Amino acid sequence: ETGVTQSPTHLIKTRGQQVTLRCSSQSGHNTVSWYQQALGQGPQFIFQYYREEENGRGNFPPRFSGLQFPNYSSELNVNALELDDSALYLCASSAPADTQYFGPGTRLTVL
Amino acid sequence: AQSVTQLDSQVPVFEEAPVELRCNYSSSVSVYLFWYVQYPNQGLQLLLKYLSGSTLVKGINGFEAEFNKSQTSFHLRKPSVHISDTAEYFCAVDNLSGGNKLVFGAGTILRVKS
Numbered sequence: 001e002t003g004v005t006q007s008p009t010h011l012i013k014t015r016g017q018q019v020t021l022r023c024s025s026q027s028g029h030n031t032v033s034w035y036q037q038a039l040g041q042g043p044q045f046i047f048q049y050y051r052e053e054e055n056g057r058g059n060f061p062p063r064f065s066g067l068q069f070p071n072y073s074s075e076l077n078v079n080a081l082e083l084d085d086s087a088l089y090l091c092a093s094s095a096p097a098d099t100q101y102f103g104p105g106t107r108l109t110v111l
Numbered sequence: 112a113q114s115v116t117q118l119d120s121q122v123p124v125f126e127e128a129p130v131e132l133r134c135n136y137s138s139s140v141s142v143y144l145f146w147y148v149q150y151p152n153q154g155l156q157l158l159l160k161y162l163s164g165s166t167l168v169k170g171i172n173g174f175e176a177e178f179n180k181s182q183t184s185f186h187l188r189k190p191s192v193h194i195s196d197t198a199e200y201f202c203a204v205d206n207l208s209g210g211n212k213l214v215f216g217a218g219t220i221l222r223v224k225s
Contacts, residue, residue, distance in 0.1 A: 004154075033211055042115075042201050042215030043155070056212050090154055092211070100211045102147075102154040 003027060004093050004103035012109045013081050021076040021106045023091035031055070031096060032074040034066060037088040037105070049074060050096075078108075086110045113138040113204045117216035125224050126194055132187040132219045134202035144185040145203040145213065146176055155201065161185065172196070197223045 003026035013019050025032050031050045035043035045058040049068035063079040072093070078085055086109050092100040118133040136142065143162050147155040159170025166178040176187045185202060199220050203213040 031211065033213075035213075035215075040217075042117075042203075042217045043213070045212050045214070048210070048212055050210075056210065058212070092155075094211050097210065099157060099160065100213070102156070104154040 004101050006091055006103040006106050008106060010107045014111050015081055015083060017081050018079045021089050023074045023103055025072045025093035026101050029093035029095050030072050031094045032068055033092045034076045035090040037090060043090055081110045083110050113214045115202050115204055115214055115216035117202055117219045119219050121220045123222045124192055127191050129190050130192050132200050134185045134216060136183050136204045140206050142204045142206055144178060146187050147201045149199045192223045194223050196221060
């Protein structure tokens with residue numbers, strides 16, 4: 001186990017709704033990254049937070065937003081859900097310039 | 112921008128046989144390279160990484176990979192696979208200033224048969 005936890009494990013939403021996914025980082029890690037893994041594909045980088053500030057973003061629209069809290073836990077928020085948002089969402093935490101450790105993911109299904 | 116190509120979407124192999132999973136990358140700058148494994152319904156586990164130094168990298172579970180700069184490849188190998196190695200394997204790159212913003216390949220499913 002990596003010490004990175006995510007909640008919930010599974011989630012079903014309908015198109016147009018909003019969703020919040022949560023990640024608890026491994027102790028001592030102040031950097032968290034979020035990835036989207038669509039079925040049959042590799043993970044794609046969404047964005048990264050370092051010390052509560054966004055520190056890089058992939059090719060995702062603004063309706064994907066995030067937060068990092070002082071205890072370094074993190075949230076991924078997605079507004080106006082679309083069918084293509086159905087995926088496994090992975091968070092990964094790391095110390096600066098160190099290896100990332102991934103959580104087990106949250107499986108989001110949009111109907 | 113970087114990209115990663117995993118040349119095989121599925122690799123079937125018999126137990127105790129050797130296996131190679133192929134990965135090629137494209138980048139205009141020097142990169143770090145990674146292999147991750149994903150078991151069904153789980154997150155990603157780091158197998159090994161190349162940062163610098165020796166081009167032959169040894170990882171967990173008996174896996175190793177060789178970095179070939181001229182061929183921009185980072186193939187993963189294991190001399191003898193087990194049923195428990197059945198999983199999906201992902202190659203990933205990060206540029207030297209990328210700070211853990213990985214670019215992944217599409218994955219290779221390794222199916223080990225008895």
